[in-house]
Amino acid sequence: xxxxxxxxxxxxxxxxxxxxxxxxxxxxxxxxxxxxxxxxxxxxxxxxxxxxxxxxxxxxxxxxxxxxxxxxxxxxxxxxxxxxxxxxxxxxxxxxxxxxxxxxxxxxx
Amino acid sequence: xxxxxxxxxxxxxxxxxxxxxxxxxxxxxxxxxxxxxxxxxxxxxxxxxxxxxxxxxxxxxxxxxxxxxxxxxxxxxxxxxxxxxxxxxxxxxxxxxxxxxxxxxxxxxxxxxxxxx
Numbered sequence: 488x489x490x491x492x493x494x495x496x497x498x499x500x501x502x503x504x505x506x507x508x509x510x511x512x513x514x515x516x517x518x519x520x521x522x523x524x525x526x527x528x529x530x531x532x533x534x535x536x537x538x539x540x541x542x543x544x545x546x547x548x549x550x551x552x553x554x555x556x557x558x559x560x561x562x563x564x565x566x567x568x569x570x571x572x573x574x575x576x577x578x579x580x581x582x583x584x585x586x587x588x589x590x591x592x593x594x595x596x
Numbered sequence: 597x598x599x600x601x602x603x604x605x606x607x608x609x610x611x612x613x614x615x616x617x618x619x620x621x622x623x624x625x626x627x628x629x630x631x632x633x634x635x636x637x638x639x640x641x642x643x644x645x646x647x648x649x650x651x652x653x654x655x656x657x658x659x660x661x662x663x664x665x666x667x668x669x670x671x672x673x674x675x676x677x678x679x680x681x682x683x684x685x686x687x688x689x690x691x692x693x694x695x696x697x698x699x700x701x702x703x704x705x706x707x708x709x710x711x712x713x
Contacts, residue, residue: 521701529707588636
């Protein structure tokens, strides 16, 4: 079993839709959870950072962590064409990040 | 977050040659990291570079293939040696930063896109 599992998609939604992206993990040592957004031919950009179970909201983005189920989610409300990118989950117990494979999202106008 | 600049941004390299990627950070950082992202794959840590000491390599990566320098707290280089088509990847420099006011996370440069022909 891989340490981090992420559905690679691709995921295609109409503009305005609510998007749900998910990752599961197996390592109980992971304490910090991140979502990165990576546009085509660009480096990953930190989008959300959480370290406790529950929800964290930032504008149209909500990160959700359920440590008991080892499951994290990223919700995007009112999705925009500019949200089209690859979304990578990442997690760590120290400084070394373990990444999911990324989900390719396309938001169609 | 720190501003991280990488050079070259992209290159096409001949098989058997070596290429050095430079990473410049706009502030002093203790730890710098080099990641690789192969086509369709996630990011994999190659090594951690601390100033004044040898880089620490992850399983599957060796110094002869990926020599790293870290001459000061704002600069590092990664060399990809004796390249083969399997080395065609994005190579990303990254640094540790503070996120959320409490914990640490990793910030990335724009990446260096290498194609080996």
